[in-house]
Amino acid sequence: MNSSPALVYRRVRLERAKQLLRKxxxxxxxVALGAGFENTSHFAKVFRRVYGQSxxxxxxxxxxxxxxxx
Numbered sequence: 494m495n496s497s498p499a500l501v502y503r504r505v506r507l508e509r510a511k512q513l514l515r516k517x518x519x520x521x522x523x524v525a526l527g528a529g530f531e532n533t534s535h536f537a538k539v540f541r542r543v544y545g546q547s548x549x550x551x552x553x554x555x556x557x558x559x560x561x562x563x
Contacts, residue, residue, distance in 0.1 A: 507543055510536065514552040515559075521548060 496504075510528035513519050519527070525536035540548045 503539065503543075506530065507540065510540065510548065511551070511555075514548055515555060517552075517556060524548065 506529045510524055510530075513524040513527050521533050521537075525531075525533045528536065530536035530539070537548055540551070544551055546554075
């Protein structure tokens with residue numbers, strides 16, 4: 494399956510966003526800007542479209558799963 498450069502770049506940015514979201518002290522704007530998005534609104538819309546939940550909800554569920562794994 495071929496992916497366009499734009500889709501690959503978006504995937505890379507979203508993976509970076511997930512890394513930043515794992516830092517509980519990073520604000521949503523820091524995550525969005527750190528992952529290459531211009532604002533939180535666009536970031537949240539793209540994130541929700543791809544992962545099916547908001548960045549905040551994803552962070553919460555990821556932090557819970559990390560604490561259970563420990």
